[in-house]
Amino acid sequence: MNIRIGQGFDVHKFGGEGPVTLGNIVIPCDQGLLAHSDGDVLLHAIADALLGAIGAGDIGVWFPDNDPAYAGADSGVLLQQVWREVTQRGFGLINLDATIICQKPKINPHRQAIQQRIAELLDVAATQINIKATTTEELGFTGRKEGIAAMAVVLLGAAS
Numbered sequence: 001m002n003i004r005i006g007q008g009f010d011v012h013k014f015g016g017e018g019p020v021t022l023g024n025i026v027i028p029c030d031q032g033l034l035a036h037s038d039g040d041v042l043l044h045a046i047a048d049a050l051l052g053a054i055g056a057g058d059i060g061v062w063f064p065d066n067d068p069a070y071a072g073a074d075s076g077v078l079l080q081q082v083w084r085e086v087t088q089r090g091f092g093l094i095n096l097d098a099t100i101i102c103q104k105p106k107i108n109p110h111r112q113a114i115q116q117r118i119a120e121l122l123d124v125a126a127t128q129i130n131i132k133a134t135t136t137e138e139l140g141f142t143g144r145k146e147g148i149a150a151m152a153v154v155l156l157g158a159a160s
């Protein structure tokens, strides 16, 4: 079996009105995330991990942030576009593990919905997706509630 690993990391800054969208799930928050797209930092990290695993660059190359086509884009649609490329190259998901790093909003109440939604977007079992969340104990930019960071690791497998 051909096994490929990929990792992704993304950050978006708080600004303007809430809510935020994380893992394609709308979560109440007193501030939103500033971005060209919907600012879904988790899906961006996952898309980058998938692109990394297949050696296809990063989402900045695929979806340039100066391209008006992606203004306010639903990152779920962007992730599915990346996923199509992955499957067209003959790969399937073995597992995906991701961490959301933020002081706000609270992720735990939404963790299962996020896991389910990502499984739906990729058409895989929810058991292949793990979503974790952590604060940074009020340290650093996430601790100061300046933004949200996300990290993701994926493992892909192909028959040949």
Ligand SMILES: [Zn+2]
Pocket (backbone or CB within 6 Å): 010, 011, 012, 035, 039, 040, 041, 044
């Ligand atoms: Zn992003």
